Each structure stands twice: as C-alpha cells, then as structure tokens.
Amino acid sequence: MATRRKFLHNLGLGSAALLTAPKLFANQEIEKRIIKNQFLPPIVISTWSHGIPANTEAIRVLKKGDSALNAVEKGVRVVEADPDNHSVGIGGFPDASGHVTLDASIMDHKGQAGAVCYLEDIVHPISVARKVMEETPHVMLSGVGALEFAIKQGFDRQKLLTPKMEKIWCKWAETAEYKPEVNFENHDTIGLLALDKKKHLAGACTTSGMAYKLPGRVGDSPIIGAGLFVDGEVGAATATGMGELMMKTVGSFLIVELIRNGYSAQEACEIAIKRIWDRYSDDQDSKYFQVGYLALSKDGDIGAYAILPGFQYALAVNGENILVDSDCLIKE
Ligand code: ASP
Numbered sequence: 001m002a003t004r005r006k007f008l009h010n011l012g013l014g015s016a017a018l019l020t021a022p023k024l025f026a027n028q029e030i031e032k033r034i035i036k037n038q039f040l041p042p043i044v045i046s047t048w049s050h051g052i053p054a055n056t057e058a059i060r061v062l063k064k065g066d067s068a069l070n071a072v073e074k075g076v077r078v079v080e081a082d083p084d085n086h087s088v089g090i091g092g093f094p095d096a097s098g099h100v101t102l103d104a105s106i107m108d109h110k111g112q113a114g115a116v117c118y119l120e121d122i123v124h125p126i127s128v129a130r131k132v133m134e135e136t137p138h139v140m141l142s143g144v145g146a147l148e149f150a151i152k153q154g155f156d157r158q159k160l161l162t163p164k165m166e167k168i169w170c171k172w173a174e175t176a177e178y179k180p181e182v183n184f185e186n187h188d189t190i191g192l193l194a195l196d197k198k199k200h201l202a203g204a205c206t207t208s209g210m211a212y213k214l215p216g217r218v219g220d221s222p223i224i225g226a227g228l229f230v231d232g233e234v235g236a237a238t239a240t241g242m243g244e245l246m247m248k249t250v251g252s253f254l255i256v257e258l259i260r261n262g263y264s265a266q267e268a269c270e271i272a273i274k275r276i277w278d279r280y281s282d283d284q285d286s287k288y289f290q291v292g293y294l295a296l297s298k299d300g301d302i303g304a305y306a307i308l309p310g311f312q313y314a315l316a317v318n319g320e321n322i323l324v325d326s327d328c329l330i331k332e
Helices: 004-010 028-032 051-063 068-080 125-135 143-152 163-175 243-249 251-260 265-280
Strands: 043-047 102-107 113-119 140-142 190-195 201-207 228-231 235-241 291-297 302-306 312-317 320-325
Touching: 043 051, 043 068, 043 291, 043 302, 051 068, 051 190, 051 312, 051 320, 068 102, 068 125, 068 190, 068 201, 102 125, 102 228, 113 125, 113 143, 125 140, 125 143, 125 201, 140 143, 190 235, 190 291, 201 228, 201 235, 228 251, 235 243, 235 251, 235 265, 243 251, 243 265, 251 265, 251 291, 265 291, 265 302
Parallel strands: 113 140
Antiparallel strands: 043 190, 043 312, 102 113, 102 201, 190 201, 228 235, 235 291, 291 302, 312 320
16 A cells, blocks of 8 residues: 555655745744645545545546536546445445435535435435535435435436345344444545646535434535535545544534644644544544545645544545555554
8 A cells, every 4th residue: 555655755745746835824833834745736635445536537527627626526426336335326335224325515616515415316416416506596405305306407216225235234134233333345435625727626525424324314424514615715625434523523614724724734634633532532432433534725735634544545646646544643
C-alpha cells in the first residue's frame, strides 16, 4: 500500500508541483498555518479504495474541461453501479429488515445542494440528489417521496438487494445481532471532492449506510454539513464512518469553517476528529467507531484524518491516481 510520504515523494512535492501559499489573510499567524499539500487543479480526492475507479472517471471528465459538478456525479456513479461494492448503490448491505436504503448528497461551488435519503430501488441516488438540487426548490427528499420524484424524473426502478447480499442478510437475520464494525472489507461510503481548472469545487457523497441499520435510519451522508459540505470560496469536506458522530458534530461544515479561519485542510480534519474524540470517547458505544474525513481547499490544499488506523483515500492529481493510508488519532 502506498504511504502518504511515498506518494508525496512520487509526485515530486517540495519542487515545482507545490503551489506557493497564497496571501489570503492579513494576520500572519493565520498565514503561517497555510501549508503543505497544495496541488494544481484538476484534483480529485475520495474515500476508500473504491475511490480509485471513481477518481479515474472524475478526472476523465475534468480533463475534457467539464465541470467539477459533473465530475463528482459521474465519479461516484461508477461505485453506485458496482454490484460487488457492498456499501454504495446496488449490491449494498440492506437494513435489518432486508431493504437496501440509500442516502446521497451533492453540492456545487455556488453552495447549491441536493440530497436524498432512505431511497429504495434507484441505482443512482446521487443523480436524484442532483435533480433535487436543480429541479426543485428543496434540498432533501426522503423515502417514498424521493422515489416518486425519481420515477417522475425518468429514473428506472431496480431491485437493489442482489441475490448474494440477500443470502448474507438471511444468514445474519438468523441471529440478527447488530454490531457496527470498523473498517471491514469493502464497507463504507464514497465521498468525492473535486476542484476543476476554473477552481470550482464540488462534492458528492453516496452510501447504503451502516449494514443492518435500524429500518428508517438515515446517516450523515445526505446531511449537508455532516457528510458533505462545499463552500466554493473556501473548501470542501466529506466524511465516512459512523455517521451519528459526524451528525452530532456537523463535521464537514466544521472543517470548511476551520479552513475559512486559516487552518490548513489537514489541520482542519485533525481538529474535527479530535472534536469527536474529546466529546464522545467516554461513551463506550462510540469509542471504537471509525470516522474518516477528507478536505480539499479552493487553493488545492488537501487533508485526510481518521479516528483509527485503516482509513484510506484515493488522490488523483498530476496524472497519478493513488491509494493513500490516512494518518489517524488513535494509533493502536
Ligand atoms: N457514513 C455512513 C453512514 O453512517 C456509513 C459509512 O461511511 O460507513 O451511513
């Protein structure tokens, strides 16, 4: 697995690829914090190893000169359509009652936002979220209303519970023990952030949520400010892991606000993770849950941080698309 240091070395950072920190702030103390991982657009960063194929598509879109918004939508659609991915779109883990219910959100550089939650039978919730953003005066549609809206918009209905996942769920239902696990193979949301050549930011976040969740449970991914936040003047952030923790700390919004206040994207992710740890690590239920954040500033500064080891992200920049091990707070 590529380490972050090796990756940065491969990219030749420290030389021409590094941008000079822009003079954004009058306060020199704040200016000193603007550091490190600055890249030239187009840049795409996304969660987990399924981010690699998503980034490939997003970068292809950006290289054609298309918008960051189109890139994030098309990038995550690759993962939504993959029945062998069990945490996003078709083939996702069902809830405790055997229903695959999807959550997704999308934001553009103007701060426009769309989301769907508790959506069934539609392979591409991210595209429905985009329709909510562009075709309605609302931000979020849920459940049956979201499904009816999708059908009216021309989306096809399709069963999302694949035979393989139905079998796995039936086996689970024999004992029906609900134990959210950390970092288990191929489980987790895709959050993808992109910066295009016009320096427009966009973000998309899509998931089938926690495996065997309580029916009706909605996670952080469709909640603007929790699973995703984009401010086109500042930066973008997205999240994966135990959604309740990002929801209770409004983590993606917090990260963008920290960047606005002069923190680097990396520092902002670290502070947001520490916020969760400081507030909830005494709570036995929350202590061993994973959360991973990614951030991308308007100036091409990137950040990634998690509570526990194991979080990985895919970074596509300078013609490379590489899986990187994130740093984390609790190094067990
Ligand atoms: N954040 C997602 C949720 O809580 C799940 C994940 O990323 O694993 O629904």
